[in-house]
Amino acid sequence: MAARDLVPSGVSSGAATSSGATVRSRVWAAMGVLALWALVAVPALLGLQRCPFAVLLHIPCPSCGLTRAMRLLLAGRVDASLCMHPLAIPLVAAVAATALSTVAAALTRGSPVDFYRTCHGHAALVFLAVAYAAVFGLWVLRFFGAFGGPVPV
Numbered sequence: 001m002a003a004r005d006l007v008p009s010g011v012s013s014g015a016a017t018s019s020g021a022t023v024r025s026r027v028w029a030a031m032g033v034l035a036l037w038a039l040v041a042v043p044a045l046l047g048l049q050r051c052p053f054a055v056l057l058h059i060p061c062p063s064c065g066l067t068r069a070m071r072l073l074l075a076g077r078v079d080a081s082l083c084m085h086p087l088a089i090p091l092v093a094a095v096a097a098t099a100l101s102t103v104a105a106a107l108t109r110g111s112p113v114d115f116y117r118t119c120h121g122h123a124a125l126v127f128l129a130v131a132y133a134a135v136f137g138l139w140v141l142r143f144f145g146a147f148g149g150p151v152p153v
Contacts, residue, residue: 022110030107037099045070060150062132062139066091086147087135094131097124 043049044067053061069088072081081088098115101124105115115121142150 026107026110029110029112030103033106033112034099034103037103045074060139060142062136063091064139064150066135083148085138087131087138091131091135094124094128098128100124 049067051061051064053059054064063085065085066088069081069085070092072078072084073088073092097120101115101118101121102112105118105121106112109115109117116125138147141147
């Protein structure tokens, strides 16, 4: 069966080509979004990213210790990771869910920005907001000495 046989009568074959071009452009958009997420993650995973908050103010930021906790987690040292930042695992999961939903939105909708309009994108945003609220709450508690006090900068 040829591609021209799939086009209904009265419709030009340009519509089939346009549909193929749309699918191709969505795949390229999804690959670009995935590459952008990977590019953003590489400096953090390699420890090359410095926290501007800590560099300028010399106090730990709300996410201070997360990069080190992720690197410990990747090295298989779960206990040390949880000591460095107990919310590293939920936050990584929330960011991964958000990243996957933007890639899926680029693939299905043609734009990664539309991810919040999907059910899984909305859930990822709620998960991310809850995780960041917990990170902020932990930051405040650590300033008062809870959970081992502030992480060294």
